[in-house]
Amino acid sequence: VVGLQDWILDDGKIHTRYVQDLTQTGRLSSVDPNLQNIPVRLEQGRLIRKAFVPEWEDSVLLSSDYSQIELRVLAHISKDEHLIKAFQEGADIHTSTAMRVFGIEHPEDVTPNDRRNAKAVNFGVVYGISDFGLSNNLGISRKEAKAYID
Numbered sequence: 001v002v003g004l005q006d007w008i009l010d011d012g013k014i015h016t017r018y019v020q021d022l023t024q025t026g027r028l029s030s031v032d033p034n035l036q037n038i039p040v041r042l043e044q045g046r047l048i049r050k051a052f053v054p055e056w057e058d059s060v061l062l063s064s065d066y067s068q069i070e071l072r073v074l075a076h077i078s079k080d081e082h083l084i085k086a087f088q089e090g091a092d093i094h095t096s097t098a099m100r101v102f103g104i105e106h107p108e109d110v111t112p113n114d115r116r117n118a119k120a121v122n123f124g125v126v127y128g129i130s131d132f133g134l135s136n137n138l139g140i141s142r143k144e145a146k147a148y149i150d
Contacts (some may be wrong), residue, residue, distance in 0.1 A: 019031060
């Protein structure tokens with residue numbers, strides 16, 4: 001909270017900057033200060049968020065969560081039936097990928113490590129990871145990594 005107070009300008013407002021070229025993934029980020037990481041799950045974070053109000057009475061602030069947007073776009077563009085089905089059914093996409101990639105039959109059998117590795121595969125594919133990069137990330141052979149990517 002104290003950190004944000006330092007960013008209040010003479011107009012009584014905090015101004016952030018949005019940039020796209022600071023992340024390796026190409027995602028939009030917020031700096032000076034970073035306002036994208038104010039926690040919503042903690043009471044303090046919810047209270048901080050309430051401090052941000054529109055400048056004019058007839059205006060609103062819009063907050064949106066692009067839940068897994070990269071993977072949804074990938075599913076649409078690639079027409080991957082497994083991804084599309086998982087999204088349509090509201091399944092956890094990383095658990096679904098873990099089942100498919102690692103040959104696991106039931107969602108409850110997917111371990112946290114399986115899900116974490118599947119998440120690395122999912123986002124790796126979205127951002128163009130090579131078999132070499134994925135093999136290093138997961139500690140597997142390049143051949144295995146290539147099979148996961150394919």
